[in-house]
Amino acid sequence: MDSDYAIIGGGVVGLSVAWGLLKRGLRVTVLDGDDGSFRASRGNFGLVWVQSKGMNQPRYAQWSQSSAAAWADFSDELTDATGHAVGLEQKGGYDLHFSEESLEATVAKYETLKARLGGDYPYEVLGHNALRKEEPEIGPKVVGAILHHQDGHANPLKLLRALSDDVRRLGGIILNGKHVVDVKKRDLFHVQCADGSEIRARKTILSAGLGAMELGPKLGFKAPIRPQRGQVLITEKMPKIINRPSLIARQVDEGGIQIGATNEEVGLDDRVTQPGLSGLAAEAIAAYPILGRAQLVRSWGALRILSPDGLPIYQESPEMPGAYLVTCHSGITLAAAHARFLPDWLEGTAAAPDLEVFSEARFS
Ligand SMILES: Cc1cc2nc3c(=O)[nH]c(=O)nc-3n(C[C@H](O)[C@H](O)[C@H](O)COP(=O)(O)OP(=O)(O)OC[C@H]3O[C@@H](n4cnc5c(N)ncnc54)[C@H](O)[C@@H]3O)c2cc1C
Structure with missing residues (x-):
């Protein structure tokens, strides 16, 4: 048929x-x-x-918000039907900052977007000490973070x-x-x-x-559309050391810490490189020093699909x-x-x- x-x-x-x-x-x-x-x-x-989605196009921010809001129900329905949990956790996520200037500049952009969204953009700024209460393993180089309450992660x-x-x-x-x-x-x-x-x-x-x-x-x-390479690392399984995901690292539902990702314009080349991986590792250790002792078990490269x-x-x-x-x-x-x-x-x-x-x- x-x-x-x-x-x-x-x-x-x-x-x-x-x-x-x-x-x-x-x-x-x-x-x-x-x-x-x-x-x-x-x-x-x-x-x-x-x-960070839709900074120049609020409709994209709204579309992402509507999807994030629909995710829990979507994941429950999939799990009920198949018996497979998809590892969804939606208790907020961080944009970590290593300088006051970058934190302030990002907050200024978020305020503009928040106004364009009629106020529906629930985030708060955590200074180092407040962040450390939430994430005891955070390193001294992290000056603060933006905690956005609509963020989360899943097991792809x-x-x-x-x-x-x-x-x-x-x-x-x-x-x-x-x-x-x-x-x-x-x-x-x-x-x-x-x-x-x-x-x-x-x-x-x-x-x-x-x-x-x-x-x-x-x-x-x-x-x-064009490819953009992202290199990624994953550590051995570890006890709980990261509570919420960030753009630098997240602890996956199975226990490993996923570290990523690079943004590289290298065409259709999905290989990993030593500078790419060591740059990721250094940033992750600056954010969470305990990761300096973690064993890496795998790395890979994958290509994003980007419109202009x-x-x-x-x-x-x-x-x-x-x-x-x-x-x-x-x-x-x-x-x-x-x-x-x-x-x-x-x-x-x-x-x-x-x-x-x-x-x-x-x-x-
Ligand atoms: C490093 C990295 C990190 C990312 N992180 C995130 C993240 O944290 N959150 C997030 O939301 N997104 C993230 N993304 C993006 C996300 O992975 C992609 O948006 C998503 O996987 C795209 O899915 P897709 O089905 O369009 O493409 P793909 O997964 O590439 O699938 C395309 C499929 O089309 C098939 N295909 C291609 N050509 C043909 C053909 N001619 N005939 C038949 N089949 C064909 C291929 O076999 C393939 O299976 C990330 C991407 C990368 C690379």
Whole structure:
């Protein structure tokens, strides 16, 4: 039987949208590429993060806030259905600062954004001593932190597993090793794979991460995305030493400390480098000196998927109505919005969120 939706790309973005569509009773087939693909969903930092998002575009801050607010319910539903907890913890997160100047400059920007959001931006500034009460292992070089109460983190690999299990349980089809090479529109969309097979569907979603750089223009999108490398480290499992996550380090649900991530413009190169990893380690030890004694067990590099302004892209193709580009820089944070709210936009219901600022019109 033909699908209502063919979703190209089975990372966290494609699977979150697939899950939301299946929950509405739609038929969904997900086509995911081969093992040589870049897969941000398997290499990220796991933050469900609001602070610092949308400094120049409050709608992005709101979209992230609405997703963060929907996350607990989304995670409960996934866990109830699959038995897999996804490690969600939402008790706030820190932006740590090593100088008063940088702390003050960031607070000034947050105040501007807070005003543009009508006051809905719950954060507080903690000086060193107040922070130390919350985080006894914080080092003397940290002058203070911004504690944003809408922030949190989850386990991205457990999220992927829960999503793929539940997509299948709900009747969705996930086809692995299906590299899509082209899409034609006749009465239906014909999604053509490198192995010669074809899937037909009423609508199609391009959520192929960096794969959209090549496929996007074939479907009538600009898809002006680029890779940005992030290197990451993880330590052995440790007793509880970090209570809340920050952009520098977080203690994952299994006990290890994840340290990250670099921001490097190196094209399609996801290797780790000695300067990258030692820079991360030095910053983490400056924040939490106890980490100087931790054993590192793993490091990796992964590629972010970035638009020119860092905002998501949600666009229906002008050349192929019924084809949508869905891509973003923060697919873990936005997983709940993609599952809960994006289906209304895709189906054009009265409850569709206003996503106009995220269209490709901003790149013309
Ligand atoms: C180091 C790092 C840290 C990050 N930290 C965070 C964080 O803390 N919080 C957060 O919210 N986000 C974070 N992110 C971003 C987040 O990981 C991504 O936004 C998210 O994983 C993107 O998911 P995706 O499904 O769009 O892409 P991907 O995970 O890259 O998946 C794309 C999928 O498409 C498939 N594909 C590609 N081309 C084709 C094709 N032609 N045919 C079929 N399939 C195809 C691939 O096989 C792949 O499985 C981080 C990213 C990195 C790299």
